[in-house]
Amino acid sequence: xNTNFILRGFGHxxxxxxxxxADLERFVDTSDEWITTRTGIKERHIVAExxxxxxxxLEAARNALAKAGLAASDLTHIVFxxxxxxxxxxxxxxxxxxxxGISGQFCVxxxxxxxxxxxxxxxxxxxxxxxxQAKVLVVAAEVVTSRVNWEDRSTCVLFGDAAGAAVLTAxxxxxxxxxxxxxxxxxxxxxxxxxxxxxxxxxxxxxxxxVGEEYFVQFQGREVFKHAVRHMSAISQTLLAKHxxxxxxxxxxxxxxxxxxxxxxxxxxxxxxxxxxxxxxxxYGNTSAASVPxxxxxxxxxxxxxxxxxxxxxxxxxxxxxxxxxxxx
Ligand code: ACO
Numbered sequence: 603x604n605t606n607f608i609l610r611g612f613g614h615x616x617x618x619x620x621x622x623x624a625d626l627e628r629f630v631d632t633s634d635e636w637i638t639t640r641t642g643i644k645e646r647h648i649v650a651e652x653x654x655x656x657x658x659x660l661e662a663a664r665n666a667l668a669k670a671g672l673a674a675s676d677l678t679h680i681v682f683x684x685x686x687x688x689x690x691x692x693x694x695x696x697x698x699x700x701x702x703g704i705s706g707q708f709c710v711x712x713x714x715x716x717x718x719x720x721x722x723x724x725x726x727x728x729x730x731x732x733x734x735q736a737k738v739l740v741v742a743a744e745v746v747t748s749r750v751n752w753e754d755r756s757t758c759v760l761f762g763d764a765a766g767a768a769v770l771t772a773x774x775x776x777x778x779x780x781x782x783x784x785x786x787x788x789x790x791x792x793x794x795x796x797x798x799x800x801x802x803x804x805x806x807x808x809x810x811x812x813v814g815e816e817y818f819v820q821f822q823g824r825e826v827f828k829h830a831v832r833h834m835s836a837i838s839q840t841l842l843a844k845h846x847x848x849x850x851x852x853x854x855x856x857x858x859x860x861x862x863x864x865x866x867x868x869x870x871x872x873x874x875x876x877x878x879x880x881x882x883x884x885x886y887g888n889t890s891a892a893s894v895p896x897x898x899x900x901x902x903x904x905x906x907x908x909x910x911x912x913x914x915x916x917x918x919x920x921x922x923x924x925x926x927x928x929x930x931x
Contacts, residue, residue, distance in 0.1 A: 766895020
């Protein structure tokens, strides 16, 4: 495959409302001390009533398009990663297309939980390899709090809502910033360790029935932790080795922002010192598929990622799914 995948622009957006750990203490049996020491999270953004994933995605997409110097009407494809779509039908990609005021493009949703952005980027690479003239918008937007059980302290303190977006085109071999490579994997036999089971065809909604705990995020924390660290580290090593690199060649590591302890453990396993690890989980919590594009976009805005930098982005999520992406700025 000879196509070069150029990153024209990154954008992100989070809802205005911020919920701090102190706010949570008022209605959940928890403490700032517990949340901080276990996760590193201090606050998270939460949508306003009626605000959906496509609304967050719209702002992130506008931001990415502005950075790319493109209009929405230039786009040919929209790939939308989310496990919290606005609706089952229409897809969030179609809803976003309508909100962008355009029509006719290829629109599809991708669901790979917290690895969704990387799966969507890989979809975009496939589309660009087939259609070198394409201009692809990749959006990852989540209202995770719509699938959070606020009565379950072991899950509700971890999540937040946000969106990130990237615009990709094909380009010349020497052009930057570009996607060097992406590697993805999954293991469905471990699916039961992290679920939102209710509301699909296996456990359908029944008219008039109250929803139970199975309609919200449930997971076995310690197991998820262990697999997340193992898979994010292993696939990162494999991806780097494929390109004749080691972690010494990585300028910035941006892992999925689930929990500071997971981020730190991945950094240690890869022997990448903390000053080369970017984290914003303290201010966002875990925003699932949105976590990685929000972090890349912020790191760019803050000047953490500089021209010439190599950025390694490992992810892990429900399914289980995992992946690693290598970017050259
Ligand atoms: N406040 C206070 N106490 C709490 C809270 C809370 N919010 N939540 C749980 N506890 C209590 C538990 O009830 C338990 O009490 P007990 O010992 O009396 O039974 C105690 O704290 C310890 O709970 P553990 O679950 O053993 O704590 P652990 O150190 O494993 O940390 C955590 C939990 C943070 C969930 C950790 O396992 C983790 O980070 N796992 C990764 C899971 C994750 O991030 N999932 C999100 C989606 S997956 C992804 O994005 C990759």
